[in-house]
Amino acid sequence: MRPFILASFACLAACGSGDTVEMTNASAGDVAKEMGKSDVAFVSPGKWQQTASLLEMDVPGMPPQVAEAMKKAVGTSQVHETCLTEEQAKRPKEDFFTGAEKNCRYEHFKWGGGKVDxxxxxxxxxxxxxxxxxxxYEPNSYQMAMAMSGQGAQPGQTMNMKMRVDAKRIGECDGRES
Incomplete structure (x- = not known):
């Protein structure tokens, strides 16, 4: 699930002002095409700092020592810096929203007027x-609530997680982003 989470953070870096995009039952490629149609950047390019806070995590059936470690992770935050180029801000690639995931569809996608859903x-x-x-969101900051769940092929292979991400543009890219 970790690559999915990291891809989510990349998606969040794309928040900003501009045209409204609203789609249902759409592929990641279709959403990326719609997002890339406008010449208006959806965010300000530059160096972004994202703080992700883990609010809840539930993985039923985990061994007790793993469950205890997860409980300790709840309430912690990670800070990540990334650089968003002008081209990335204007025309995100298809995998900008899903990362390496290939079999994804948006049940709904609403982006505009300062709100994301x-x-x-x-x-x-x-x-x-x-x-x-x-x-x-605003051109230089955003706040997101995220809920992620995973269901494996076998009984007991489930995971539920809630996070909050707060981000702000902190300047120009300097090559030291992680």
Whole structure:
């Protein structure tokens, strides 16, 4: 699930002002094409700092020592810096929103007027992953609530997680982003 989470953070870096995009039952490629049609950048390019806070995590059936480690992770935050070029801000690639995931569809995707509301489902032979994001944004900052769940092919292979991501543009890219 980790690549899915990191891809979600990349998606969040794309928040900003501009045209409204609203789609249902759409592929990641279709959403990326719609997002890339406008000449208006959806965010300000530059160096962004994202703080992701883990609010809840539930993985039923985990061994007690793993469950205890997960409990300790709840309430922690990670800070990540990334550089968004002008071209990336104007024309995101298809994988900008889903990362390496190939079998994803948006149940709904609404982006505009300072608000984001989306639900994406990714299916693989052994798992289904769902991510929902809602939040608000301005050209140089955003706040998002994320809920992610995963269901494996076997009973007991489930995971539920809730996070909050706060981000702000902190300047120009300097090559030291992680």
């Amino acid at each position: 989306m639900k994406i489902v990714c299916t693989e032979p052994q798992a289904t992953k769902t991510m929902e994001m809602t939040g608000t």
